[in-house]
């Protein structure tokens with residue numbers, strides 16, 4: 294029987310090994326980004342992006358996706374104990390390679406820090422999108438001037454770079470450069 298290619302692990306915050314979420318929070322702060330609609334791939338069990346944006350007064354809101362049952366359960370527990378969190382931080386469990394534009398809000402920022410890290414032939418068995426197709430769907434969800442962020446420290450950064458090249462070639466994005474460990478591409482407009 295074909296099964297969803299979900300993540301059978303759970304990730305605790307480890308800034309030394311994987312600083313991308315913290316660097317994205319730094320990016321939001323340094324650029325003074327307020328009131329933005331953010332789609333975040335890979336919440337971790339720490340949910341630091343959703344928790345920080347809910348409490349720092351910048352008014353950003355986050356829709357996160359996790360492919361980990363354990364990480365999703367930690368969100369459920371957090372939300373039950375902190376009901377106000379649900380106004381600005383929502384998480385769903387699923388495979389990002391099934392993303393569908395019709396079900397998505399208009400976005401200002403998309404984080405694809407783990408683009409290419411976990412997509413395998415298992416995803417092909419149920420017709421999942423490729424890395425680049427998934428990035429292009431999310432590119433089309435971005436508002437004019439919106440940004441997509443990749444993680445240069447990813448072990449699959451080569452896949453992220455391919456997706457970035459497609460954003461430029463097929464959607465007219467520009468390369469907005471590097472901030473700490475993040476590589477940003479900007480939609481025109």
Ligand SMILES: C[S@@+](CC[C@H](N)C(=O)[O-])C[C@H]1O[C@@H](n2cnc3c(N)ncnc32)[C@H](O)[C@@H]1O
Nearest residue numbers: 300304311335336337359360361388389407411
């Ligand atoms: C190594 S963890 C990193 C979590 C967090 N971004 C951090 O850096 O601390 C990888 C994350 O990618 C998510 N993930 C893996 N495959 C995914 C998929 N197909 N769709 C959505 N999320 C996925 C996992 O659920 C997990 O949250």
